[in-house]
Each structure stands twice: as structure tokens, then as C-alpha cells.
Amino acid sequence: DGGITQSPKYLFRKEGQNVTLSCEQNLNHDAMYWYRQDPGQGLRLIYYSQIVNDFQKGDIAEGYSVSREKKESFPLTVTSAQKNPTAFYLCASSIDTGGSTNEQFFGPGTRLTVL
Amino acid sequence: GQQVMQIPQYQHVQEGEDFTTYCNSSTTLSNIQWYKQRPGGHPVFLIQLVKSGEVKKQKRLTFQFGEAKKNSSLHITATQTTDVGTYFCAGPKGNKLVFGAGTILRVKS
Numbered sequence: 588d589g590g591i592t593q594s595p596k597y598l599f600r601k602e603g604q605n606v607t608l609s610c611e612q613n614l615n616h617d618a619m620y621w622y623r624q625d626p627g628q629g630l631r632l633i634y635y636s637q638i639v640n641d642f643q644k645g646d647i648a649e650g651y652s653v654s655r656e657k658k659e660s661f662p663l664t665v666t667s668a669q670k671n672p673t674a675f676y677l678c679a680s681s682i683d684t685g686g687s688t689n690e691q692f693f694g695p696g697t698r699l700t701v702l
Numbered sequence: 703g704q705q706v707m708q709i710p711q712y713q714h715v716q717e718g719e720d721f722t723t724y725c726n727s728s729t730t731l732s733n734i735q736w737y738k739q740r741p742g743g744h745p746v747f748l749i750q751l752v753k754s755g756e757v758k759k760q761k762r763l764t765f766q767f768g769e770a771k772k773n774s775s776l777h778i779t780a781t782q783t784t785d786v787g788t789y790f791c792a793g794p795k796g797n798k799l800v801f802g803a804g805t806i807l808r809v810k811s
Binding site for chain 2: 622627628629630631632635637645677679690691692694695696
């Protein structure tokens, strides 16, 4: 069953702790993306990767870090430097590096709450 | 920078009424995509429009791309409760997509 998986669905952390959100895809897609969703603000791009071992900052990369060591995996770390980390985090992928012309497939998301 | 504006932010309709959401870009777009996110769910791709003036239909949904390729609309005829959710448009910026803020649709039965 092909798709994108994100875990966990809900995550709680204390302020000041780093936390890593997982994203795995078995669609053989080259491009992967991380978005943050806050109420009334749509989807904002955090980081994206067009190929293994390469990634670029999106519009709101400060306080976040990523890695792309394998084609199927694109984990996101929310660091303690992120001032307002509580949000819904969505991972997505698209078939190739023409990400702006190919549809994006989204995972189910992780809702992070920092207490 | 490129912005994609979407209106209205929120609409509450009676079941059976029509619904339209509008998307406007500050720059000409090579294409525009539409996504739907059900409450508590994740965005799901609906359609992509590429040609100037293009109109595509999916059952009760009609998608249009403006002649100048700077605006687009999604029209739902005779809404049903299954139509509830947030509808996003998205336009390309380099190798990225820029999403509108979305229109939240609620349907009263």
C-alpha cells in the first residue's frame, strides 16, 4: 500500500526540548517537503529536498533542521530555537524535481504541542 | 514576492446552495493546483490547470483558470455535507508551491 507515513499523530514536548518528526514515503518520489499549518494561514514551507543528500530552506526555516540521507525518508527536527513550535506539521512528496508542476501527496500530519 | 490570495476565508452555506472560492496571484502562473483538506485530515490534490482560460469539471466541481493566468476559481454546485473542508489553491514559485490561505466551507443540512 503506497503512500506517505508520519509518526506520531500527536506529540507533546516540554519547552526547550528538541523533537524530531518522521516522514517516510514508498512512492519512489524524488522531492519531499515539510509544511507547517496554523489556523487561518494555510500551508507554509519549512524545508524541501529535491534529491538525496540535498535540501533547501523554505519560507520559515528558522528553528528547524532536516536531513535527507535516504530517498524515502525526510525527518524534521524542531529545535528549541523555534519560538512558537506548536502547530500541525505536514510532510509531502512529489514525483520529481519539477515540484511546482507535479501534484504533491501529503502524509496524515503530526500535531505537535509544546507545553 | 509572489503571493497567492484566496477569498473568502470562510463560508457557511445551506445544503443544496452553490459555493465559489477565488484565488488571485500577484504574478502570472504557469499552472495552478487545487487541494481539499477535510476537517482533521490532510490536503488531497484535486486538479491542476495549465492553459489560459481552461475550464475543468469533476462532477459538481468546476475549476477555471483565468485568461491572464493570474486568477482561478472553484465552484461547487448544490453543495452536500461531504463537501465540507478547506479548499486551497497553490501556484508554483521555482521548484516550490505557494499555497493560498484556504477557504473553509461549512454546509448546514
